[in-house]
Amino acid sequence: AVVAFITILANLLVITAFCIDKRLRRTNNYFVISLTIAGLLTGGYSIPLYCITTWTKTEPLSLCKLCGFLDNSLATITVWTLALTSLDRYFMVINYKSYKSLITRTRAKIVLVMVWIYGSAVCSPPLFGWNEYWFSNETSTCGIKFGENVTHKEYFLFYFFSSFPIPLLLVTFCYTRIFIQV
Secondary structure, three states: OHHHHHHHHHHHHHHHHHHHOHHHOOHHHHHHHHHHHHHHHHHHHHHHHHHHHHHHOOOHHHOHHHHHHHHHHHHHHHHHHHHHHHHHHHHHHHOOOOHHHHOOHHHHHHHHHHHHHHHHHHHOHHHHOOOOEEEEOOOOEEEEOOOOOHHHHHHHHHHHHHHOHHHHHHHHHHHHHHHHHO
16 A cells, blocks of 8 residues: 555656646656656556455456556556657667657657557457456466467467567667667
């Protein structure tokens, strides 16, 4: 409960500062705000529900589908936003002369909206029958079912490859190039 409260409070402070102080509305801070919103949703929904399921060892209010969807969507959105942040830093350091014309506020907003749509789209198939979000008694969490069923494995692989390897490679490439440049 304390972690959720601190997470919510910290993220609300960041959002408030961004909204009040116009100097903070720089292009690169839109990536921070995207991460902050994902953190706020995690602190406001996922952490409290995880605490309840851990204490009670049950799934309260049959919210498992929603919780699994939100957790996985927010993870995908966070990972892709971190990749975009590294790309933003890459262009700032490596391609600084064309940075302001290449990375604009409008483009940053559009790409971030696309990431939120993408993260939601990648994680929605279990809501419509391709795999499922289920409550695990072993871990007391709701997540993607990974069983003997071929359909479960297919979706799990789709989710994994849609959410993690490309952002990981992008972050690795960008920060390696930045390290070499500096």
